[in-house]
Amino acid sequence: MIDLFSMPRMRPLVHGLCLSLVLGSLTPAWAQLRSKDAPTVNPRIPVVGNLSTELKIEGMQITSDYIVAVVNQELITHTDVEKRISRIQETAPAGTRLPPPDELRQQVLDALIDEKVQVSQARTLGMAVSDAEVDTAIENIAAQNQLTLAELRQRMQGDGLDFGRYRTSLREQILLQRLRDREVNGRIQITDADIDAFIASDPAAKNEVQLNLAHILVAVPEKATQKQVAALLAKAQDLHEKAARGVNFTQLVKDNSDDPGTRDQGGGVGMRPVNRLPDIFFKAVDGVKVGGLAPIVRSNAGFHIVKVLEREDSAQATYTQQRARHILLRTTPQTSTQDQLARMADIRKQIVGGQASFAQMARQYSEDGSGARGGDLGWASPGQFVPEFEKVLLTLQPGQISEPMVSRYGVHLIQLIERREVQLSDEQKREAARAVLRERRFEGTYEEWARELRAAAWIEMRDEP
CATH class of the missing domain: 3.10.50.40 (Chitinase A; domain 3)
Structure with a gap:
């Protein structure tokens, strides 16, 4: 059943996901369908869609394939469309109203066309994702799902997924994220007058936080x-x-x-x-x-x-700050995530066993500027850390040490030192208002930008053979 209290904004299917293993913090495929009567949820702080590390393996046997569209020399195949449809249907929670089959297929095709238009634009702008970046993303996904790369490949093979195709899809998704962050966010301008008007009149700011x-x-x-x-x-x-x-x-x-x-x-x-x-x-x-x-x-x-x-209400609003410390081991082409996870597990064992303090091990091993301070990161407000780090930190009690975890920066060991409640300042209220306004304007700005790109693109539709 749909959890309406945590459901992402119901955006058009143009925000389609890759046919890959990554789900979660990216908008779920089922939630990208336009629904006229669906409730919307406006996150207070807009979150840049980051590649999730939640693993989902799914295969689909396709007996024949053919090209259904050509977009600026980028190809869309029948398999691409059918796999996206299959994924939407399989991941839709019970009770979700999907469009009729023909309408769903057209929305999927439109989404894939928009993605190819945007991939083409990214390449025109000289944007690229290196093999090393894709390798790191895949390695991190495998590590956070407690799999080795060999086990990941084995599971994909067992489910009929082509690893090369997966890499290509993942590379495109990373590229699309970067393009959208750069182009769409750059178009959204929030003035002080906008913030003043929001605080003075909007129920979200006026009545209660x-x-x-x-x-x-x-x-x-x-x-x-x-x-x-x-x-x-x-x-x-x-x-x-x-x-x-x-x-x-x-x-x-x-x-x-x-x-x-x-x-x-x-x-x-x-x-x-x-x-x-x-x-x-x-x-x-x-x-x-x-x-x-x-x-x-x-x-x-x-x-x-x-x-x-x-x-x-706004006059009483507080937020939780957390003070933590960490040890960071970075991954390199020579040192894999799995190697660093094993190394960090040994560091944790020594700390928990009383052979050394967390601060001592941070000074000795951490590859982060905080190492000299014993790993102390100081007081941090919500959203200050990357989501994967903050998610783990929120599960800890003061004094507790996490298991080794993976972020986009490498492998971390985290200890929560303490938490405290802090009153919101006027400046923080204004920044919160700015974030709400930016989130509200993102969808419209994105759609306008996507339409402009599509109008300027060369698109050739192919008939079924």
Whole structure:
């Protein structure tokens, strides 16, 4: 079932992914389909789409192949289209409404055409991704999935995936990321006047910074009949009435919610910035007091009973800072990620075993400027570290040492020293507003840029043989 509270913005399929092993922080393929009635989630801080290290192996046997389009001398084949369609269908959560087959195929083809246009533009601008960069990306993906390169190749071979084709696809995705970051972000201009207007009038800035909600989802199947929808609405109304009478909400969630992502937590999604909540939920709870229920909400997934657990207004807003230290071992063509992981595991063993302190080992081994300070990184705010580093750091308790982990910079060993809550300054509020505005404008700016590139491209469509 779709987790609407963490679902990425539903963007057009032009943000299509490679037919590869990488998923996760890139927008999932199913979520890239345009949906007119889908709720949108506006992340408070825009995140540059980085290659994920979450592994997904999938193969698809194609008995024949042919060219369906030529884009500035870049080829799109029938196999490319069918594999992308297959991946979207396989990764779509239950309840997701996909377009009809013909429409889906056309959206996939349009997405692939846009990708080829953009790859061609990147090459025209002289942008390139070296073999070493692709090797490092693949090596990191394998390492974070606890596989050697040989094991990765073996799994790919067993699932009918061609390693050379995978490398090509991965190279293109890295290239596309760089091009979009450079060209699209460069077009987005946020003025001080824009920020002033946002802070003065936008509900996201004016009313409250964060909300903690809990919900019960009564799922509605994609092809539900009117009779089924009516029955499910009646169920949602009954649950809403019980919750309003004071029946334990957590128990109602556990007994009835169709959202596995929040069911075991009593439906709670945690304190989140309002711009990371679907608009339909934010609007539904407007004016609802803490402990109160919103009217029943209908989304693509079904009917929701939403309860307000906590509110935090801008005057009280704080954020969590973390102080950590780390040891970094960089990878090189001569020293693989696997070699450095083994070396870091030995360093960790010595620290945990009391043979040396973390600071001593950082001074001796860390290939980072912080090594001289015993690896101390000082106080850091959310978003200051790369996502893969911060994800691990957030799982640690003060004093705890992580297992060796891989980032784009190499292999790390992390120790959380302490955490603290800090009041948001006016400047930080303005930077948060700037981030929200940039995120809101990204999609429109991206689509305008993509249309311009496509209009100037040479595209030849081929008929099926």
